[in-house]
Amino acid sequence: MKPAAFDYHRPDSLEEAVTLLAELGDDAKVIAGGQSLMPMLAMRLAAVDHLVDLRRVGELQGVVDRGDALWIGAGTTQAAIQRSADIDAAVPLLTRSTPLIGHFQIRNRGTLGGSVAHADAAGEYPAVALTLDAEIEASSVRGRRAIPAGDFFSGWWTTALEPDEVLTGVAFPRWHGRSGFAIEEFARRHGDYAIAGATVAVELDDDDRVRRCSIGLFGLAPQVERAAAAEAALVGTVAGDVRADEVGETAVSGLDSVPSDLHGPAEYRTRVGAAMVARAWEKALQEARNG
Amino acid sequence: MADVDVRMTVNGVARRSTVPPRLTLADHLRSTCGLTGTHLGCEHGACGACTILVDGDAVRACLMFAVQADDTEITTIEGIADRDGRLSVVQEAFREHHGLQCGFCTPGFVVSVTAFLRDNPDPSDQEIREALSGNLCRCTGYQGIFAAVRAAADALRATDADAGAAARDGSHP
Numbered sequence: 001m002k003p004a005a006f007d008y009h010r011p012d013s014l015e016e017a018v019t020l021l022a023e024l025g026d027d028a029k030v031i032a033g034g035q036s037l038m039p040m041l042a043m044r045l046a047a048v049d050h051l052v053d054l055r056r057v058g059e060l061q062g063v064v065d066r067g068d069a070l071w072i073g074a075g076t077t078q079a080a081i082q083r084s085a086d087i088d089a090a091v092p093l094l095t096r097s098t099p100l101i102g103h104f105q106i107r108n109r110g111t112l113g114g115s116v117a118h119a120d121a122a123g124e125y126p127a128v129a130l131t132l133d134a135e136i137e138a139s140s141v142r143g144r145r146a147i148p149a150g151d152f153f154s155g156w157w158t159t160a161l162e163p164d165e166v167l168t169g170v171a172f173p174r175w176h177g178r179s180g181f182a183i184e185e186f187a188r189r190h191g192d193y194a195i196a197g198a199t200v201a202v203e204l205d206d207d208d209r210v211r212r213c214s215i216g217l218f219g220l221a222p223q224v225e226r227a228a229a230a231e232a233a234l235v236g237t238v239a240g241d242v243r244a245d246e247v248g249e250t251a252v253s254g255l256d257s258v259p260s261d262l263h264g265p266a267e268y269r270t271r272v273g274a275a276m277v278a279r280a281w282e283k284a285l286q287e288a289r290n291g
Numbered sequence: 292m293a294d295v296d297v298r299m300t301v302n303g304v305a306r307r308s309t310v311p312p313r314l315t316l317a318d319h320l321r322s323t324c325g326l327t328g329t330h331l332g333c334e335h336g337a338c339g340a341c342t343i344l345v346d347g348d349a350v351r352a353c354l355m356f357a358v359q360a361d362d363t364e365i366t367t368i369e370g371i372a373d374r375d376g377r378l379s380v381v382q383e384a385f386r387e388h389h390g391l392q393c394g395f396c397t398p399g400f401v402v403s404v405t406a407f408l409r410d411n412p413d414p415s416d417q418e419i420r421e422a423l424s425g426n427l428c429r430c431t432g433y434q435g436i437f438a439a440v441r442a443a444a445d446a447l448r449a450t451d452a453d454a455g456a457a458a459r460d461g462s463h464p
Contacts, residue, residue: 001313002334005292008312008358031359038354039335042315051312053359079348103425105339105403108348109355190424 074113180287302370
């Protein structure tokens, strides 16, 4: 047994779960698939007095079509997301990002809510949520709230979630019209967290002008980022007039806290990031043109 | 830190135990159930040696607590062969194609591949390599392992085709 000792709780409903969290305070942590929390507990990077297992909380399951958005329950496993034709039709970027997460044995347990709440700087689902302006929904005894993804990720493994809140689901807005989506990342081995990666969503008008554009960056800052300057520069331009490598350069130009680690210095990561943006941009653009 | 009652079915046998919450499922299977075929390499989800099936899904037994497996059905490497000891098609292929050297990683590979070929009976070479990426072999015997998976996939499809033909003929396979 490597993790430190804790007490185990298994609520049967959301109400029971948030009541427990309110009572137990900072000493409690929720666990869903546990694919990030378990290694941290095993290495004693994290220790908890109380573990609240969300497995039986039915409110965290399901996929709901809200018309302009698709709501996906936080407890939905990555494997279930990968298999869902409804999710692929409404939020193709989420489906395309899923095979890049870990390995299939990890995806059988890992959940959407867990990935988003864990908020790894190189996490695919955080990047997708930020790119698509998703709304992250949380509940506590104090009530429910929807947090825009842009306000959610606030630093290394840090989010706007309060200790007494449970992430219940994520609402992903649908994109319409001539849209294209792509994710590209570079990792030393399949399944590793990426050294750097990028997500692109683009919508073109009938004259091939960029009507709307979102570029997400991951592995390139303490949290997932949007390349706001590059997006602004692209909107209104004729898509074919802009070179992909220029899009990549502009997207990474504003970054000022790119991590350095054993995989390479910040300069290297930045170059990889620019290349990933360029590749994702080309792919997304091609799909939008054919749409 | 109160112990918790857990019930699960392991390789067809109902088991009931009282466990500390911090006991991983892998440790539970090895220590409480005495099923030491589930190997522990890294104990943090990187190596895949402890892969088992939980309700049919291949998962890392070191990344679950035993309490989380309450009310589930589990298959470990000990449950892959027939009851009379006859090896499964995947196990036979690993032996035939030198898919094991020291054997430490083998239980995790065999269980992972068993689930993979059930869900993807006609995989491309690329899909096989991707499916194997979650298991590490420190002997680096990957070529033999790959050959074993290729052979097992072909053998399982041939068996299915024979069974289908026999069913159409009205005879018993």
